[in-house]
Amino acid sequence: MSKGLLCLILSTTLLSAQYKDMELNWKSIADFNVFGSLNTFEDGKIRRFPDSLQQKLRVPLWKLSENTAGFYLKLKTNAPFIKVQYRPLGELSFPHMPATGVSGVDLYVKTKDGFNWVRGNYNFSQTVSYSFSNMELSEGKHEFWLYLPLFQSIADFKVGIPKDYSFEPIVESSNLDPIIVYGTSIAQGACASRAGMAWSNILGRKTPYPVVNMGFSGNGRLEPTVIDYISKVKASVFVLDCMANFTSGQNMNPNLAHERLKASITFLKRRHPETPILIVQHAGYADGAIQKHRLVTYSVLNKVTQAVYLELKSTYDGLYILTKDQIGLTSESFVDGTHPNDHGMIQYAKAYKEALDQILR
Amino acid sequence: MSKGLLCLILSTTLLSAQYKDMELNWKSIADFNVFGSLNTFEDGKIRRFPDSLQQKLRVPLWKLSENTAGFYLKLKTNAPFIKVQYRPLGELSFPHMPATGVSGVDLYVKTKDGFNWVRGNYNFSQTVSYSFSNMELSEGKHEFWLYLPLFQSIADFKVGIPKDYSFEPIVESSNLDPIIVYGTSIAQGACASRAGMAWSNILGRKTPYPVVNMGFSGNGRLEPTVIDYISKVKASVFVLDCMANFTSGQNMNPNLAHERLKASITFLKRRHPETPILIVQHAGYADGAIQKHRLVTYSVLNKVTQAVYLELKSTYDGLYILTKDQIGLTSESFVDGTHPNDHGMIQYAKAYKEALDQILR
Known part of the structure; x- marks a missing residue:
């Protein structure tokens, strides 16, 4: 080993300064703009629907809207250390999704090379905490994106920066209208190993458009209340990716899928004739070849998606379809035959990016 | 929806027969050959080292050898239902690796299209159980591969098949000598989402050579006792993929890596001059750009790997290197900057397959 490299090893171990909580300048989530959200949080609760919708939504849907899937905070700092801490309100992990995916946060920093992932040390218990230490970035302030948990509801969320460094939450929104994704558990992020690997978050790093995650595990059912809510927003694209929840396991069926997909497109197009709509086929299961009834389930739903597309594409401008084959799982x-692992999430994001680049070119 | 498809949906729901445990013919693990193992289990314990080595190995290494990483059973049956049940002896999951990965089993069936993954319903508690039901395969018997848990030690492991179906454990070994992988947590399977996604198991489905997993989390340290043990076997290739454990976190260092890598190759080549040896670089970390001391860590170890390769390749025939760039993470x-997710596992398996195809052509 060369002497130069040995010196570098020694000098970098000196960087391992940790900070005590008392030496940190804390900001609560209320000091930030929550990106990836349609909600303005006038009621102070961090969730994907406003208080005014609680009585109009089914309970499971309302509960899932309290999960912070797709939310991210932006901040600028020159600090080499960032601490994140919050109180989780639900289960820390699932049998098929680790705590880092269900309850973890994920930090990226923008450099001249684009987004760089930042490693954190984590602790999951009654408090979830992440310490991002020893960051060795170039001089000056950098922009960080902090992804919030995918399947967790949060309380007392706060971010700490050592007191002698700058700490600026970024509140300015993009001047581009968001891509709004209405979907299922897969859109919500099951089963990414960490928040940044949910496909909507991967996509959000690859496109200049903000991405809004309206994925609700087992409850992406193209309901009129949700369609009405998202239609209140000026979007770049509306994405309808709900087929995976029109199965008998959800007490749904292909006829209802047909009916609701058509009604959703019609409603959105009446309110926003110029806004493109991307409808998405069921991406399939891992085991279609072995369990043919599951192959039938997704094949029928994909025929429905295709049929609705063909029925309506001459009626409305800007109706697009993303097929199972394009997603290519x-x-x-x-992980479990139904929910993508990180590899599947990358495939999803890639297929979406290609489709949306065509639509938004 | 067409009437044909509706009928198919109805008829397939009739297939949902479950079996009660009393209707099953159970076989214990002792009735099977354990593939992916060098140990003959003469002491009745299912682990990666024989009893005779216990006194010669460090305790953590011995404990990890009780994990069933890389083990798989083979069986033939015409049953549409297979149940697996065992008692786990360790933690069911890790914060960065779900129970399906740490403690889960994974089933594949061979069909004319190759290996097909089979979905199971699982339950993790004091007993771990998987039910693979409603399998709709062509008539006759099929060969199944059942992967054992990656980071779990097991007791009372058994497989149940409905009594009215055939149930034949396959015991015949391949006539090809195994690829023996001596590695770290990554080789052991951290952090695959399920057993079949550990790179050594993915590789095992892509090559006719049996693959033996000697990956020991945090303890892949090129120790003479382990090298001596694997050298007792006639292998197709010896793989030495231990660089990730020569870091200061393991109280190891690059000089020791250099010394042990050289000694390991020399020892194996003296005993098996004709057997190829593949040495593997550290595959890097996700965050080398942000935490430069981590970039230094793997860069120095990769210079060591390269140096040993250049030093010895003219002395010994059949010495090969797999580089960080070839792995391409x-x-x-x-998941956590250090351990691959399923996407990384696929990249690992692909890089290994290409390297081994060159070596074994």
């Missing part, structure tokens, strides 16, 4: 893309 | 390939 294989048996190595899943 | 990116920041999207990791």
Whole structure:
């Protein structure tokens, strides 16, 4: 080993300064703009629907809207250390999704090379905390994106920066209208290994458009209340990716899928004739070849998606479809046969990016 | 929806027969050959080292050898239902690796299209159980591969098949010598979302050679006792993929890596001059750009690997190197910056397959 490299090892170990909580300048989530959200949080609660919708929504949907999937905070700092801490309100992990995915946060920093992932040390218990230490970035302030948990509801969320460094929450929104994704557990992020690997978050790093995550596990059912809510927003694209929840396991069926998909498109197009709509086929299961009833389930729903597309594409401008084949999942893309692993999430994001680049060019 | 498809949906729901445990023919693990193992289990314990080595190995290494990483059973049956049940002896999951990965089993069936993944319903508690039901395969018997847990030690492991179906454990070994992988947590399978996604198991489905997993989390340290043990076997290739454990976190260092890598190759080549040896670089971390001391860590170890390769390749025939660049992980390939996610596992398997195809052509 060369002497130069040995010196570098020694000098960098000196960087391992940790900070005590008392040496940190804390900001609560209320000091930030919550990106990836349609809600303005006038009621002070961090969730994906406003208080005014609680009585109009089914309870499971309302509960899932309290999960912070797709939310991210932006901040600028020159600090080499960032601490994040919050109180989780639900289960820390699932049998098929680790705590880092269900309850973890994920930090990225923008450099001249684009987004760089930042490693954190984490602790999951009654408090969830992440310490991002020893960051060795170039001099000056950098922009960080902090992704919030995918399947967790949060309380007392706060971010700490050592007192002698700058700490500026970024509140300015993009001047581009968001891509709004209405979907299922897969859109919500199941089963990414960490928040940044949910496909909507991967996509959000690859496109200049803000992405809004309206994915609700088991409850992406193209309901009129939700369609009405998202239609209040000026979007760049509305994405309807709900087919995975029109199965018998959800007490739904292909006829209802047909009816609701058509009604959703019609409603959105009446209110926003110029806004493109991307409808998405069921991406399939890992085990269609072995469990043919599951192959039938997604094949029928994909015929429905295709049929609605063909029925309405001459009526409305700007109606697009993303097919199962374009998403291209294989048996190595899943955790449990139904939910993508990180590999599947990358495939999803890639397919979406290609489709949306065509639509938004 | 067409009437044909509706009928198919109805008829397939009739397939949902479950079986009670009393209707099953159970076989214990002792009735099977354990593939992916060098140990003959003469002491009745299912682990990666024999009893005779216990006194010679460090305690953590011995404990990790009780994890069933890389083990798989083979069986033939015409049953549409297979149940697996065992008692876990360790933690069911890790914060960065779900129970399906740490403690889960994974089932594949061979069909004319190759290996097909089979979905199971699982339950993790004091007993871990998987039910693979409603399998709709062509008539006759099929060969199944059942992967054992990656980071769990097991007791009372058994497999149940409905009594009215055939149930034949396959015991015949391949006539090809195994690829023996001596590695770290990554080789052991951290952090695959399920057993079949550990790179050594993915590789095992892509090559006709049996693959043996000697990956020991945090303890892949090229120790003489382990090298001596694997050298007792006639292998197709010896793989030495231990660089990730020669870091200061393991109280190891690059000089020791250099010394042990050289000694390991020399020892193996003296005993098996004709057997190829593949040495593997550290695959890097997700965050080298942000935490430069981590970039230094893997860069120095990769210089060591390269140096040993250049020093010895003219002395010994059949010495090969797999480089970090060939493995090609990116920041999207990791769970925690150190351990690959399923995407990283696929990249690992692909790189290994290409390297081994060259060596074994």
